[in-house]
Amino acid sequence: LHLNSAREQWWLEHLQSLLPDFDCRLWHDRGNDADIEYAVVWRLPEQGLTQLSNLKCIVSVGAGIDQLMGNRLLVPDVPIIRTTGAELTQRMREYVCLHVLRVHRDLDSVIRAQSEQRWRQSVTPVAGQRQVGVMGLGNLGRACAVALRELGFSVRGWARSEHQIDGVQTFAGPASLDAFLSGTDILVCMLPLTTQTENILNNSLFGQLTPGASVINVGRGGHLNEADLLGALNSGQLSSATLDVFREEPLPPDSTLWSHPKIMVTPHIASMIDPLSGGQRIAQNLQQFKAGQPVDDLVNPDRGY
Numbered sequence: 001l002h003l004n005s006a007r008e009q010w011w012l013e014h015l016q017s018l019l020p021d022f023d024c025r026l027w028h029d030r031g032n033d034a035d036i037e038y039a040v041v042w043r044l045p046e047q048g049l050t051q052l053s054n055l056k057c058i059v060s061v062g063a064g065i066d067q068l069m070g071n072r073l074l075v076p077d078v079p080i081i082r083t084t085g086a087e088l089t090q091r092m093r094e095y096v097c098l099h100v101l102r103v104h105r106d107l108d109s110v111i112r113a114q115s116e117q118r119w120r121q122s123v124t125p126v127a128g129q130r131q132v133g134v135m136g137l138g139n140l141g142r143a144c145a146v147a148l149r150e151l152g153f154s155v156r157g158w159a160r161s162e163h164q165i166d167g168v169q170t171f172a173g174p175a176s177l178d179a180f181l182s183g184t185d186i187l188v189c190m191l192p193l194t195t196q197t198e199n200i201l202n203n204s205l206f207g208q209l210t211p212g213a214s215v216i217n218v219g220r221g222g223h224l225n226e227a228d229l230l231g232a233l234n235s236g237q238l239s240s241a242t243l244d245v246f247r248e249e250p251l252p253p254d255s256t257l258w259s260h261p262k263i264m265v266t267p268h269i270a271s272m273i274d275p276l277s278g279g280q281r282i283a284q285n286l287q288q289f290k291a292g293q294p295v296d297d298l299v300n301p302d303r304g305y
């Protein structure tokens with residue numbers, strides 16, 4: 001286990017209790033490298049995993065695996081299992097609905113007006129008149145698209161392959177990106193970070209949204225071209241951005257993103273793995289993998305997510 005040192009002892013005890021047939025060890029206490037068959041990590045240890053000659057599988061303690069990919073210290077051809085789960089999806093649904101509603105009802109102006117003791121009434125369009133575009137229709141994106149539809153928004157979704165979701169207009173592949181973006185008022189990015197999706201939130205994309213649109217990025221910091229975002233906010237092409245993920249985390253104190261009046265920064269909290277249920281999911285995945293059973297969370301190496 002190579003995890004945040006503040007919680008590693010807790011993780012060790014939790015996973016060991018869930019996996020009585022495994023001998024769980026912390027990375028710095030792992031003993032002989034050849035004993036290690038499974039590595040449970042968020043980020044790779046500094047020296048990588050290449051010295052683990054009997055490694056059978058790597059578990060990413062997160063839904064994304066971009067923090068592991070393309071790293072020369074990763075053992076090639078060793079399968080990677082990501083960590084998903086109902087609670088992760090529920091938390092993302094809560095975050096996305098919260099911020100889409102915040103933007104939709106212009107809550108930031110209401111809070112500003114209160115701080116100035118101003119009685120400022122305004123009528124916002126109803127949800128059905130607001131087009132919300134969801135990029136990524138996987139575990140998280142699909143659930144959020146459905147929840148937004150249930151709130152009454154006009155929802156469309158974009159993915160690599162075709163999807164059918166009742167009441168949601170769906171688009172597939174790069175050729176349909178322009179059509180997906182056109183008329184979108186609030187764009188939510190829930191894509192995995194891959195070579196195809198890096199920097200996808202850029203000037204040309206912003207220019208295709210409804211003028212004054214808002215962007216919510218809960219995917220990864222690498223999806224966003226920050227200079228393009230600042231340009232689009234300053235020109236009025238975008239009216240707000242809600243950012244949960246950043247190229248450098250924690251976001252450095254001197255980043256201009258912190259204090260921009262049209263940006264809300266949250267510290268990668270949209271949906272964190274719950275240690276209790278996340279541990280159960282990891283244990284279940286490891287047991288299934290060890291028994292040679294299919295594992296839903298196994299990453300397809302060709303797709304990179």
Ligand SMILES: NC(=O)c1ccc[n+]([C@@H]2O[C@H](COP(=O)([O-])OP(=O)(O)OC[C@H]3O[C@@H](n4cnc5c(N)ncnc54)[C@H](OP(=O)(O)O)[C@@H]3O)[C@@H](O)[C@H]2O)c1
Binds near residue numbers: 084
């Ligand atoms: N901020 C947070 O707290 C937080 C928490 C958890 C996860 N995340 C981020 O959310 C991401 C998504 O998680 P997930 O569990 O929903 O992933 P997932 O189940 O793998 O779904 C990914 C979705 O993105 C689509 N996609 C991938 N590459 C694409 C491309 N090039 N063009 C168009 N669509 C593309 C996929 O299309 P197909 O359906 O066609 O395969 C799929 O619909 C994670 O990778 C992670 O970066 C953030």
